[in-house]
Amino acid sequence: MDVTVEEIAAMYKSRWDIESFFRWIKQNLNVRVLFGTTSNALFKQLFAAMIAYVLLKFLHVQGQKKKKNKTNACHL
Template sequence: MIVTGSTQTRCENTSRLIKIYDNKGDILNLITNRFDLSAKDIADMYKSRWAIELFFKWIKQHLNIKTFYGRSEQAVHNQIYAELITYCLHVLIHLETNSKKTYLRITRLLKASLWDSPRVWISAIQGKSVP
């Protein structure tokens, strides 16, 4: 059990300090007010939460979602599904064309030649001129 804060700003409630090891063997200090759970349960909850945080980081970096257009759960699901499908199609295009271009570059090429024939944007992705 620990008390957090300085002598002037001391927290009224006591907390619990749990030390766990991450995958690299480094010590992580977790502070919690949950005294009813075992240290292993709290460590498992933290690891699960961290996996969720990494998933959201991946979504922000790879999917083109800046804002949600709807507020309902179904609208958010639909928008995420649409962006996941778009991302998967871009990955398939990248694999099928054996392109060395980045995902961002391929996305820009596709946007620039959206209304052209597929032959035009495939050639652009592959770095070839259109015959």
């Protein structure tokens, strides 16, 4: 095996980044099971989950802004 220590460290770091990414997906996107076996099916499921996450996050932030504005208007 002609692999340097730096290359092994880079591979381990890449593996850790991938593991962290999938942990984030499981925790935040509520994707417990991947339904497809092809890369295309995987991408579609993950993109759909990410789109739903971003939309819900956006709506949550907008709701918080409106709630804050209503609270400030009541105190005037």
